[in-house]
Amino acid sequence: MNTNNLISKFNQLSIVLKIIVINTLIFLIVYLGSFFFKLSPATLVSWFVLPTSFLEIVFQPWSFVTYAFLHAGFWHLFWNMYLLYWFGLFVLNLFTPKRFLTIYLLGAINGGLLYVLAYNLFPVFNNISSNLMGASAAVLAIVIFIATYTPNAIVRIFTFRIKLWQIGLVLVLLDLFQLPSSGNAGGLIAHMGGAIFGYVYAIQLKKGNDIGIWFENLMDALVNLFKSNKYKYFKQVHKTKQSATKNTKRNPTNNHQIKIDRILDKIGKSGYDSLTKAEKDFLFKAGKD
Numbered sequence: 001m002n003t004n005n006l007i008s009k010f011n012q013l014s015i016v017l018k019i020i021v022i023n024t025l026i027f028l029i030v031y032l033g034s035f036f037f038k039l040s041p042a043t044l045v046s047w048f049v050l051p052t053s054f055l056e057i058v059f060q061p062w063s064f065v066t067y068a069f070l071h072a073g074f075w076h077l078f079w080n081m082y083l084l085y086w087f088g089l090f091v092l093n094l095f096t097p098k099r100f101l102t103i104y105l106l107g108a109i110n111g112g113l114l115y116v117l118a119y120n121l122f123p124v125f126n127n128i129s130s131n132l133m134g135a136s137a138a139v140l141a142i143v144i145f146i147a148t149y150t151p152n153a154i155v156r157i158f159t160f161r162i163k164l165w166q167i168g169l170v171l172v173l174l175d176l177f178q179l180p181s182s183g184n185a186g187g188l189i190a191h192m193g194g195a196i197f198g199y200v201y202a203i204q205l206k207k208g209n210d211i212g213i214w215f216e217n218l219m220d221a222l223v224n225l226f227k228s229n230k231y232k233y234f235k236q237v238h239k240t241k242q243s244a245t246k247n248t249k250r251n252p253t254n255n256h257q258i259k260i261d262r263i264l265d266k267i268g269k270s271g272y273d274s275l276t277k278a279e280k281d282f283l284f285k286a287g288k289d
Contacts, residue, residue: 015097016088019104020081023135026069027077042131045070050112050132052119052186068108070133080135083143090146090153090164098219100142102212103201107141107194114193115186130186137194144168144198149206171195 010021034041042049047060050067057063071077091100115132119125146153147168155162172195175188182188204211263279 014092015100016085016092020085023069023081027071052116052130064109064112065105067112067133068135068138072133076134080139084139087143087146091142098216102215103141103145104138106212106215107197108138110197111137111190111193115190118189119186132186132190137190140191141194141198143171144195145202148199148202
């Protein structure tokens, strides 16, 4: 299977599966890299985990996001991705992939912020050096968001029927009960940061306030900034054809135009590489007309 086919298949995945694939690939790269280069995984990812020192954070601000794509071991990765898959499907049934990604990334960022603040404010963490990694805060943001937005939705576990709010409550309480005795207190605090964000986002959204819209706009701006010239070119072809249709008062249901629209929609959803050779040839000829 060539690279283009792999990219095409990846582009066709849901946003939930894309994040799972990315997390899994990064995990494999880190642990295989540590094996082949005889380095510890911590050394390889030192510039991408989230530190507690404000001075270190100044030199690696990206770590507020990158830490959520790193995992300390297989089971750490497995349980995070397992929860993300099941609860992510609930989110995608009601919301767009963009909103799902907003909850995931802002959940990670808020979890990281609470983690850093806790290590610098509470005496219990004095003289303790720590780094944060793992998607747990982002995943818990997804879980608590949907458990708050649709609390009475039912999940069947074996023969039991459990409501989403009950699952969310159990997960939060488990983390809180472990906090005083756990050797991973910082990680559990980050979980709470993600959970708090998910809860607040859902509550505000039910009131009609979308507190994540600024982040969605930011993502749109970044995508537009780095969008390939190839896609921009085809988008311009689409606009030109639409203008021509209006100016000459052609039938808007013209088969030629419909085919162009369908191909451009496919590019928007799955990328240019998802097109067949015939579709690429057709679009190339359309651009020359």
